[in-house]
Amino acid sequence: MTGHTGSVPEPTGQEARSQYLAPSGAGIGRLAATVGRLQDLLDDAESSADVRVLIALARGVLMERLHIAPADAARQLEELAERSGRPVLELAADIVNEIAGDPVGRAGDPGRQDQHRAGSGALSLNVRLRAAEAGVLTASDVHAAAGSLHRQALEPLGATAVAIWALAADGSLLLAGHSGFPAAEARSWRHTPPGVQTVARQAIRTRTTLWSTGPATLRAPSIGERTLGEQATRVAIPAQLGGRLLGVLEICWPGPVGELPQPVHRQLQALAELCAHTLDVVPAAGPDSLGGAVDPGLVDLLDSLLEPALILQPRRDEAGGLADFLIAHVNERFVDPSGRPAAAILGLPFLSAYPMAAEDGGLYERIERVHATGEPFHHDRTVLRSLIAGIPVTTALMVGISRLGGSLVLTWHPEDEEARLARLLQHAQRLGRIGGFEENLLTGEVTWSAELLELFALPTTARPVPIRELSSHAHPDDVAAISRFVRTVLHHRAPASTAFRLLRSDGVQRYIRIVAEPVLEDGTMTAVRGACQDVSAQHWTEIALAATRDRLEHTEREVEEGNRMTLRLQRAIMPVEPTLIDASGLRIATRYRPAEKGHLVGGDWYDALVLPDGRVLLVVGDVAGHGIDAATEMVALRNALRGLAATGATAAQMLNWLGTVAHHLSGNVVTATVICGIYDPEDRTLRWSRAGHPPPLLVRDGVTTVPPMPEGILLGTLGDARYEEQTLQLRPGDVLLMYTDGLIERRDRDIEESLQDLITLVRPGTGSLEEQLEHLLLHSSADTDDDTCLIGVEVR
Numbered sequence: 021m022t023g024h025t026g027s028v029p030e031p032t033g034q035e036a037r038s039q040y041l042a043p044s045g046a047g048i049g050r051l052a053a054t055v056g057r058l059q060d061l062l063d064d065a066e067s068s069a070d071v072r073v074l075i076a077l078a079r080g081v082l083m084e085r086l087h088i089a090p091a092d093a094a095r096q097l098e099e100l101a102e103r104s105g106r107p108v109l110e111l112a113a114d115i116v117n118e119i120a121g122d123p124v125g126r127a128g129d130p131g132r133q134d135q136h137r138a139g140s141g142a143l144s145l146n147v148r149l150r151a152a153e154a155g156v157l158t159a160s161d162v163h164a165a166a167g168s169l170h171r172q173a174l175e176p177l178g179a180t181a182v183a184i185w186a187l188a189a190d191g192s193l194l195l196a197g198h199s200g201f202p203a204a205e206a207r208s209w210r211h212t213p214p215g216v217q218t219v220a221r222q223a224i225r226t227r228t229t230l231w232s233t234g235p236a237t238l239r240a241p242s243i244g245e246r247t248l249g250e251q252a253t254r255v256a257i258p259a260q261l262g263g264r265l266l267g268v269l270e271i272c273w274p275g276p277v278g279e280l281p282q283p284v285h286r287q288l289q290a291l292a293e294l295c296a297h298t299l300d301v302v303p304a305a306g307p308d309s310l311g312g313a314v315d316p317g318l319v320d321l322l323d324s325l326l327e328p329a330l331i332l333q334p335r336r337d338e339a340g341g342l343a344d345f346l347i348a349h350v351n352e353r354f355v356d357p358s359g360r361p362a363a364a365i366l367g368l369p370f371l372s373a374y375p376m377a378a379e380d381g382g383l384y385e386r387i388e389r390v391h392a393t394g395e396p397f398h399h400d401r402t403v404l405r406s407l408i409a410g411i412p413v414t415t416a417l418m419v420g421i422s423r424l425g426g427s428l429v430l431t432w433h434p435e436d437e438e439a440r441l442a443r444l445l446q447h448a449q450r451l452g453r454i455g456g457f458e459e460n461l462l463t464g465e466v467t468w469s470a471e472l473l474e475l476f477a478l479p480t481t482a483r484p485v486p487i488r489e490l491s492s493h494a495h496p497d498d499v500a501a502i503s504r505f506v507r508t509v510l511h512h513r514a515p516a517s518t519a520f521r522l523l524r525s526d527g528v529q530r531y532i533r534i535v536a537e538p539v540l541e542d543g544t545m546t547a548v549r550g551a552c553q554d555v556s557a558q559h560w561t562e563i564a565l566a567a568t569r570d571r572l573e574h575t576e577r578e579v580e581e582g583n584r585m586t587l588r589l590q591r592a593i594m595p596v597e598p599t600l601i602d603a604s605g606l607r608i609a610t611r612y613r614p615a616e617k618g619h620l621v622g623g624d625w626y627d628a629l630v631l632p633d634g635r636v637l638l639v640v641g642d643v644a645g646h647g648i649d650a651a652t653e654m655v656a657l658r659n660a661l662r663g664l665a666a667t668g669a670t671a672a673q674m675l676n677w678l679g680t681v682a683h684h685l686s687g688n689v690v691t692a693t694v695i696c697g698i699y700d701p702e703d704r705t706l707r708w709s710r711a712g713h714p715p716p717l718l719v720r721d722g723v724t725t726v727p728p729m730p731e732g733i734l735l736g737t738l739g740d741a742r743y744e745e746q747t748l749q750l751r752p753g754d755v756l757l758m759y760t761d762g763l764i765e766r767r768d769r770d771i772e773e774s775l776q777d778l779i780t781l782v783r784p785g786t787g788s789l790e791e792q793l794e795h796l797l798l799h800s801s802a803d804t805d806d807d808t809c810l811i812g813v814e815v816r
Contacts, residue, residue: 166197495521623650682736762808
């Protein structure tokens with residue numbers, strides 16, 4: 021009645037225990053008990069794995085919907101379950117049902133009035149169906165899928181055995197997977213020829229669900245009839261997917277089951293669809309094994325194609341894993357990229373014929389993906405590398421891959437020059453956001469490129485807009501410009517261009533530039549060709565640049581005006597013209613050199629003032645910073661020092677008070693360096709103090725030295741700073757030089773080295789005091805472009 025070939029997995033569960041218990045003997049019994057316990061542990065582990073997959077699916081849904089990390093998704097699932105008072109498994113099944121909306125979810129919908137719970141009720145119908153689905157989708161083969169269906173969904177309904185039949189190309193039935201049947205019984209039903217009328221065959225012929233109960237209604241034989249007994253009940257459900265009949269799901273009960281509720285019927289139909297999906301993804305091997313004869317109908321199909329095509333059949337290794345694909349057939353139009361004849365590669369493994377296709381992301385990876393998923397693949401440009409006489413050659417191919425039954429159909433043809441240029445043009449239009457059009461003026465037909473339709477936000481089925489109707493899609497303020505453009509092209513027959521604001525159907529406004537030219541044949545204008553480009557980015561960039569330019573000009577004017585005011589303020593207090601004072605036995609010459617750049621106007625100042633009691637105030641100072649703030653702070657300190665000098669206080673006391681003013685009594689803390697001295701003409705003594713300023717120079721008897729310096733920190737650093745005072749006894753002919761750091765400071769040298777350069781630069785006894793000051797300013801090596809104040813004091 022039946023033929024059987026090949027092998028099937030070993031029996032599991034109770035059937036294994038019954039076989040091992042058959043031989044007598046206590047040792048064999050203990051061994052059988054141990055095997056049984058291990059098998060139960062294995063069944064529990066497989067069930068737990070299916071449940072874990074279901075929970076992982078629910079977590080994945082939460083991760084995608086809530087945009088959270090895996091750990092957060094796990095916590096969220098547990099919190100939702102605790103908040104709703106439901107088990108985590110139940111909630112996971114509901115989440116997957118809500119997202120999937122498939123027959124499995126509808127079969128297990130808990131909201132239906134005829135909701136059914138079978139068995140002990142430990143797991144709900146939702147959980148059982150989704151766990152079974154998870155086991156089927158992650159199963160390595162159809163046999164493992166049958167075990168998951170039996171474990172998760174059918175055992176709670178009382179079913180004792182499950183068989184999944186695959187419909188082969190020749191009409192025979194293959195036992196692709198089973199659970200609950202003895203191994204010997206399964207081997208005898210491994211292959212059923214087309215002419216044998218079994219329960220599964222009748223279900224295929226009628227394409228309806230077939231129920232058989234007891235010997236009176238059992239009209240056809242089937243697997244398990246010798247072991248299940250005469251009162252067994254079985255149901256055969258066609259496994260269909262997308263209208264394709266791929267096999268049959270057959271479920272057996274040991275006795276009558278009575279009238280099952282409607283939800284159970286929906287559940288069985290959903291399980292049959294899961295089986296169809298499994299058979300589609302993992303087709304069962306036929307009796308001739310893979311790599312055998314090719315389906316004649318498939319050969320005829322390929323030979324009728326107008327492009328080169330191959331038939332690939334999967335080859336498996338000893339462990340059942342995918343090893344390669346056999347090139348089983350090529351059609352008459354086949355062209356080998358390496359130039360070999362079709363007979364040279366026919367019958368070869370694909371990787372033997374094209375070994376470099378196994379590169380990461382290469383063609384072989386695409387073939388494997390289509391074989392595994394059944395999803396067709398098509399690409400306009402796939403690179404295939406091959407070896408010709410040991411030299412790698414690269415060929416660009418247009419490739420299509422589809423799965424038909426257990427075989428793959430691969431079509432390809434090399435990319436020609438016209439296709440390559442068209443692809444380059446398409447990429448250029450996409451990158452440049454350009455779309456082309458042509459309007460036939462004789463027939464009224466308007467043709468737009470796909471890029472232009474996308475530019476106008478129109479569907480591919482939309483009617484292109486004729487050039488005369490372009491103004492209806494433009495901003496009202498741009499209608500006049502478009503009218504001039506249309507008149508130039510259509511009436512004056514001259515090329516033209518214009519820009520306008522496009523009001524798209526999706527409400528987005530874009531700036532478009534359109535160019536067009538007439539097509540003339542024998543003096544007659546037959547068509548208009550042109551292109552549109554999205555120049556929105558350029559337009560907004562130009563607006564942003566113009567606004568930035570305006571702001572920059574405004575800022576420059578403000579800065580220039582501020583520098584001009586600062587300079588005027590400084591020059592009003594610190595005149596650039598040289599001054600000469602001859603009083604109290606002193607000849608005092610001053611020089612002020614402003615910064616070369618106006619924005620570097622600083623806070624340098626000097627003061628030489630004869631006090632009411634005949635003494636002379638000599639001051640050189642430098643406020644930190646530049647600009648209007650430094651200049652105004654300089655004025656404040658200069659005037660404060662003049663006022664303090666009128667009190668008759670010593671130089672040290674004046675700096676003490678000035679430090680308090682700088683630190684406490686101004687809006688901000690002002691820091692400055694200062695040298696302040698009081699010259700008494702009666703005894704020719706200079707009592708002076710210093711606040712962080714470069715020391716003065718004393719020129720006496722042709723030698724330039726640095727007099728002993730009093731200690732003193734930067735003015736304004738501390739509110740209670742105290743300054744020391746030194747007394748310098750001057751003689752007739754002595755010259756005292758006081759200056760700011762703009763005279764000596766260099767970026768590449770420290771202040772001590774610069775001070776030694778200045779001492780070397782002084783020329784004692786040569787020329788007048790004014791000439792010596794000019795010499796120092798002229799030959800100064802300073803490079804900071806800072807203000808410079810210089811005072812020369814000559815004792816008579």
